[in-house]
Amino acid sequence: MLDAVTAAPAMPRLNEPAPAFSAMTTHGPRSLADYRGRWLVLFSHPADFTPVCTTEFIAFARAYPDFQALNCDLLGLSIDSTFAHIAWVRAIKEKFGVEIPFPIIDDLSMRVANAYGMIQPGASDTSAVRAVFVIDDKGILRAMLYYPMPTGRSIAEVLRLVRALQTADKHGVATPEAWQPGEKVIVPPPKTVADAEARASAGDEYVDWYFCRRVLPAA
Structure with missing residues (x-):
């Protein structure tokens, strides 16, 4: 059985x-x-x-x-x-x-x-x-x-989810908790030690080597 x-x-x-x-x-x-x-x-x-x-x-x-x-x-x-x-x-x-x-x-x-x-x-x-x-x-x-x-269900959350997925696809980024269009996105973490070292001078909003935010260009 x-x-x-x-x-x-x-x-x-x-x-x-x-x-x-x-x-x-x-x-x-x-x-x-x-x-x-x-x-x-x-x-x-x-x-x-x-x-x-x-x-x-x-x-x-x-x-x-x-x-x-x-x-x-x-x-x-x-x-x-x-x-x-x-x-x-x-x-x-x-x-x-x-x-x-x-x-x-x-x-x-x-x-x-x-x-x-x-x-x-x-x-x-x-x-x-x-x-x-x-x-x-x-x-x-x-x-x-x-x-x-x-x-x-919250239909507004379903709509936000679709927007967030499309934004992540288009720009190669991630979106933080409760993200809405126009807010800062998260830059994916570096995959090498060299990339981690370069993060501080990459031009993004730097918090730590694994946590950087970015403002997307206006649509």
Whole structure:
């Protein structure tokens, strides 16, 4: 008999290709390949017509233009039918005056949810937990966030995360705690003794050989 570790489905891993999928959504068929060349935030919620999920979807919808400005799309998912998704989206528009501009995956089969480790037996065997996956424009999984069922996510933090990843890629730097655009970034630590010795005179804000900050040029 397989033990629990062996029997469990493989979890996606950072800096590896995101699991491929094809699924029906509220905007028609979608696959991971459709987003090639764009960043993607794929996020799951436990169920339609639930209050915490409603607040998250409203926040994602309001931040949608900001994600689009980063060449980033949004794609929701829950283990509900397309018909349930459509009814919920219409209810959000009617009750809250907010239109949901992005698609939601119909995952009654749980194929996508299982491929991405959205089903957590310790929380639920039949509902997806609040998970967020940031996939870059090459289809590589760059970040994963998991939240417990009763706790709503900060959509501003997801947006900040995408900005930070794109900044790190573009400039070859790291970003400190709570970094926001326009703030100083961190220069990667030197890899040789000679580089460490040269750090003090490299022109960056020098604190120690391993800790230097830099102001990025204006975009």
